[in-house]
Every structure is written in C-alpha cells, then in structure tokens.
Amino acid sequence: MAEQIQTKSNFEEYLRKNRISLIIGGLLILAVIYSYLQNPTSTEAVLASAIRHSTPLVLGALCGLIGERTGIINIGIEGQMLMAAFLSFLTSSFTNSIGLGIFAGILTGALLGLLLAFMSVTLKVDQIIGGTVINILALGITGYFYQAGLTTSGKLQPIAIPGLSKIPIIGSVFFDNPPITYATIILVFVVHYVLYYTRWGLRSRAVGEHPRAADTVGINVFKMRYINTMIAGTIGGLAGAFLTLEAVGSFERAMTNGRGFVALAVMVFGKWTPLGSWGAALLFGFATAMQTQLQFAGTINIPHQFIGMIPYLLTILVLAGFVGRSRPPAAEGTPYEKEG
Numbered sequence: 001m002a003e004q005i006q007t008k009s010n011f012e013e014y015l016r017k018n019r020i021s022l023i024i025g026g027l028l029i030l031a032v033i034y035s036y037l038q039n040p041t042s043t044e045a046v047l048a049s050a051i052r053h054s055t056p057l058v059l060g061a062l063c064g065l066i067g068e069r070t071g072i073i074n075i076g077i078e079g080q081m082l083m084a085a086f087l088s089f090l091t092s093s094f095t096n097s098i099g100l101g102i103f104a105g106i107l108t109g110a111l112l113g114l115l116l117a118f119m120s121v122t123l124k125v126d127q128i129i130g131g132t133v134i135n136i137l138a139l140g141i142t143g144y145f146y147q148a149g150l151t152t153s154g155k156l157q158p159i160a161i162p163g164l165s166k167i168p169i170i171g172s173v174f175f176d177n178p179p180i181t182y183a184t185i186i187l188v189f190v191v192h193y194v195l196y197y198t199r200w201g202l203r204s205r206a207v208g209e210h211p212r213a214a215d216t217v218g219i220n221v222f223k224m225r226y227i228n229t230m231i232a233g234t235i236g237g238l239a240g241a242f243l244t245l246e247a248v249g250s251f252e253r254a255m256t257n258g259r260g261f262v263a264l265a266v267m268v269f270g271k272w273t274p275l276g277s278w279g280a281a282l283l284f285g286f287a288t289a290m291q292t293q294l295q296f297a298g299t300i301n302i303p304h305q306f307i308g309m310i311p312y313l314l315t316i317l318v319l320a321g322f323v324g325r326s327r328p329p330a331a332e333g334t335p336y337e338k339e340g
Helices: 002-017 019-038 040-069 077-095 098-122 127-145 179-197 199-209 211-216 221-248 259-269 274-297 304-308 310-322
Strands: none
Touching: 040 077, 040 098, 040 179, 040 199, 040 221, 040 259, 040 274, 077 098, 077 127, 077 221, 077 259, 098 127, 098 221, 179 199, 179 221, 179 274, 199 211, 199 221, 211 221, 221 259, 259 274, 274 310
C-alpha cells in the first residue's frame, strides 16, 4: 500500500514538473494524426525530415549533458562537431572508406573533449572560455585547410527494417533510416540507463552535484570529469560525422551552422536528461522540417527569410521560458579544489 502511494506521488510530481512539455507533445501528436489523415505522404515526409534534422541536435545535447552532469560546461559542442565533420570528410576522401571517416570523427571529438577537460580540470581555465577556444580553433583550422573539389565514396544510405518500416506513420520515420540515425536513437536509451541505473551514472551525477562529498567517499572527481568529458566528446564527434557522411556527403565551411548552440538549448529544454533532450530535439527538428516544407511548398506567400527564422525563434522562446525553471547540476562550471 505504501509503495502504491509513493508511486502515485512520484507520478503526480512528474506530471506537475513536466506539464508544459506534455501539453506541447500532446498537441503535436494530435496535429500529426490530423495531418496524416489529410495527406499521408506529405506528413510522413515531414516527420522523416524531422528525425534527420533532430539527429545532430540530440547527439550534441547528449554530448553537453554528459559533461555537465559531471560538472563541466561544454560550450565547445559547435567546434567539436565542426572539426569532427571536417576530419571525417577528409579521412573518407583519402581512404575511400566511410567507416574510417566515422572513426576519425569520433576520435576527433574525444581528443577535443580531452582538451576541454585539460583546460577545465587541470588548468582550471574558465569553462566558458575553454569551450569558446575550441569553437574558434575549429572554425579557423577547418576554414584554412578546406579544399574545394574533394569528394567521398558516397554517404550512408537508409536501411529499412523489414516489417517495421511498413507501419503507418512511424514505420518510414523510425525504421527506414541510415546507421548513425539508428545509433542515435539507441544512444538516447543507453545514456539514460547508464546515467540513472548504473554505479558509473550515480558517481557521475554525484561529482556534478556534490564533488566534495563524492571525494569524501573515495570517488576520484578529476578522473570522472576527464573520462566523462572525453566520452561526451565522442558523441559530439559522431554528430559531426553524421553531417558529412550521412546527411550531406560533403563538407562546407562552418557547415554546423549553429547546431552546437541549438543543442545546448535542447539540453536545457530537456532538463539535462537524455529522454527529455531527445523530445526537445524532435521538436526543433520538426520546426526545421516545417520551415523547409513551407519554403518549397509555396503555400504561404511571405519572404523565405521569415520562414527560415522559425527554428531560431523557437530556440529563443524555449530559452526564455525554460532556463529559469530548469535546475542545472549544482557544481556545474565550478573547478574542484582537492583539500589537503
């Protein structure tokens, strides 16, 4: 009986804290169902586009929240994605291997994560400045060494899952995607499980909330922050590889186009949780897909610049409405000084 009361209380608390997100989600589901009944083909195309646009955002958000859960602010997601996209593309071009290109992107993200951890943990540089250094470094290096005319052996193609890909509405959206998109969906649940149901996740959250208490019980705060920031970097690197080897198949200067910063907004909107960040990324991806649909469908006679503003206006509204209501990890951005 007591357990049932506690479960009910937890459920009511969850509803209270997430009522706005649940209302938005419910309205979107109703809108999608109505749209599908009116035009199934167009609706499935927009939803599939939303998944593609949300993939780098949720990977960037996972990169950010893993670091911040351990106490390291990562403003350098944009730079990690851009540098990984560039080196993934170069590696794939010179080796004629998409697999090696993806590995190069992941390794690049890990090394930039190591650089951020070194600046934040060892040198105790202001973490905002450390992330900004990575962004400027990536933008400068990729712009300087960029070579026009390079091509890859192609890009990753969708793989339809037999049976599941034929389900109405969700079949072509979730079960007919390229490999990195599938990996992203799996990563959301893996990170959620590791963060909330494993000893490693408990220690990571403890380091991000109360590092001195964690140190007192024998947890190596410096080691946890180093490792988690590098793991986060690998996910940011995968986001970069997605852009060049799955989404586009080529590289252009500054092609991340602010996605790393939007990923930070997604992370905040998702309240520093993997599932919440995925939901927020889907919302932003849907807004971007709708923007593209409106621009090319020609159903609304307004300048395309205003339509192009939709995802960024949504970012501003989300930050204005949710930043004050979301509580980041208590020790976020604070260098740890070991006593004795």
